[in-house]
Amino acid sequence: MIKFNVYLQQMKKHILQGVIVLALVSACSCVGRQPAQDAAPPADGAAPSTPAASRPNTARMTLAQFNELREGMSYKEAVEIIGGEGRKYENSDESGKTEYRWEGVGRPGAYAELTFQNDKLTDKNHFGLM
Numbered sequence: 001m002i003k004f005n006v007y008l009q010q011m012k013k014h015i016l017q018g019v020i021v022l023a024l025v026s027a028c029s030c031v032g033r034q035p036a037q038d039a040a041p042p043a044d045g046a047a048p049s050t051p052a053a054s055r056p057n058t059a060r061m062t063l064a065q066f067n068e069l070r071e072g073m074s075y076k077e078a079v080e081i082i083g084g085e086g087r088k089y090e091n092s093d094e095s096g097k098t099e100y101r102w103e104g105v106g107r108p109g110a111y112a113e114l115t116f117q118n119d120k121l122t123d124k125n126h127f128g129l130m
Contacts, residue, residue, distance in 0.1 A: 010097055016045020020097075022118050056111045059079075059082050059083045059085065059102060059103075060103045060104060060105050061102040061103070061105065061107075061112040061126070061129060061130070062104070062129060063106065063130050065081055065082050065083075066082050066112050066124065066126055066129055068112065069121060069124055071120075071121055071122065073120070073121045074116075074119050074120065075098075075100070078114060078121060079088070085100075086101055086102045086114065087100065087101050088100055088103070089113060090100040096118040097115060098115070098116050099116075100114050100116070101113050102114075104128060104129045105129065105130060106127030106128045106129045106130030109128060110126070110128035110129050110130070111127055111128070112124065112125070112126040113125050113126070
């Protein structure tokens with residue numbers, strides 16, 4: 001009977017430790033996450049108070065959007081399909097080539113990259129879009 005009581009005490013201790021570890025892991029996984037921001041303009045039709053250049057890029061590209069993009073289209077046309085501007089990834093002034101990157105919808109770490117030369121889409125690639 002004494003061994004059984006010792007066993008129960010140890011089990012309670014291990015269960016409590018497990019609960020504490022789970023609580024810490026859960027709390028740490030939320031650190032650094034920001035709540036989703038509503039990208040819609042104010043209901044009264046007024047322009048957003050934050051200039052577009054300083055707002056974070058919230059557009060995420062899907063595979064369907066990626067497949068709609070055609071060689072030769074302008075950056076503005078691509079942005080209309082995607083629903084938001086990409087993050088400038090690389091810029092080479094002498095050749096007129098600029099690369100942009102969007103986060104993707106799909107696998108973890110999904111992204112799409114588009115290359116424009118003189119404002120015309122010349123290359124596109126992606127990883128993990130769905």
